[in-house]
Amino acid sequence: MEIIIGRDQTTRKLRVVKDGKAQLYGMPNSVPMDVSRNHVSFQQLASGKWIVKNINSQNVTYVNGIAVESKTVSQNDKIELGASHYLVQWEALREPKIETVDIRPLRQVWDEYNEGNINIRIRQKNNGLLASLPIGFTMLGGIVASMVADEYKPYAYIFTVVAFLVMVYGLFRRFTDDSINEQETVKKEFQRKYICPKCGHFLGYQDYDILVQSDACPYCKTKFKK
């Protein structure tokens, strides 16, 4: 891999060309005018060291303070460009790190949220069924009373008593049911955990399977590892 380094003419930032692609580094106007547009090339060796080479004989390049035309260097060496000794930061030569965040633990967060909601809904449904049971018992009592001989009729009241007890129990269940608060807790817990591991933004009420279809966090743009 060959990297060419010089001064960007318009911004006067450090211009780094890798594989034909130019990237700018540093603050505007940070590179002095005695650094030319294509000042020096770096060629990486298999050993990890670099050959630094002056592109133009009019350019001045220093390695550890000594002017060179071409020299093998490592990252411990100090490379300076131009008469005003502009120091090259080795970071500028490195591949820009593509940051990723692992979002796989969010699948469990989504599952727990779903499960929590389902459990609350099942309980609400059961409470609803419990409320309609007494009507059934009362009706049954009436039917039984109309069918049995007179001496057994009083036993039909058992159904009414059972209906009453079930009704009382049902009311008790409804009054002690905390599912609205619980729903709120499940929701809060979800909002707290279903977040981008990088920037902490809540990722919304979307299914994990849909979330993984996006490549990056919509807020900080960090790539998702999935």
Ligand SMILES: [Zn+2]
């Ligand atoms: Zn983010």
